[in-house]
Amino acid sequence: MRIATWNVNSLNARLGRVEEWLAYAQPDVVCLQETKLADEAFPGLTFQALGYDTAHVGEGRWNGVAILSRVGLTDVEVGFGDGHADDAEARLVWATCGGVRVASAYVPNGREVGHDHFRYKLDWLARLRGHLEARCDPADDIAICGDFNIAPTDDDVWDPTAFVGATHVSEPERAALRSIVDWGLVDAFRVLQPEPRLYTWWDYRAGNFHKHKGMRIDLVLASRSLADRASFATIDRNARKGKLPSDHAPLLVDVADR
């Protein structure tokens, strides 16, 4: 099974690129973030025609997450289901695809360390950890895929000195991510690709992509049973090139069937 995650930065603006990419990458399960679509505008029929069932939760102008699957898609859940007031923002959707419990997650950006949105980010990550504790079993096949807006280590940014005091690299964010991983997950890409300075996101500005100034902030966090069967992982930099790219590249992980 090929599992992919891609922050498309508007599915409306990116649909052509996504269709082209599905045709050549041939993923079985795709987690999309930042669709920026209301549910009624989600192009489900387009994906259906390509063989994918879909689940989408959107707001319209911001956020929005989806799962596409051509290996079955059942038991869709939106958000944390933790009994508290639902997150007003469309940042998390779950589905079971080919025996794997899959989440498409768009972690809040945080804006600046100490900002209200930064606290929202940390709270959001704590709720995700709580959801795992309450609703998931680490012995199952689980893949939490998405834009975490956190570079797990200094090996995941182009220049650590350029990010001192910045969001995406701060210790509270990294600790919140470690707390999620420590529940029983593995950074699947990092296990298969140990070399530093491989990125999934590059700022549109200043030619950063061509200067290799990026960050690895998109992750597939796989439960150990699933990660043990992972055979290949790559970041598809070609999808970041050419006309009208997202500022993120897709991340792919191949896992053998159980």
Next chain:
DNA sequence: ATGGTCGCGCAGCGA
């Protein structure tokens, strides 16, 4: 030169 670009939607915010 201390910015630089996108997307949304029509100003300016968010990333």
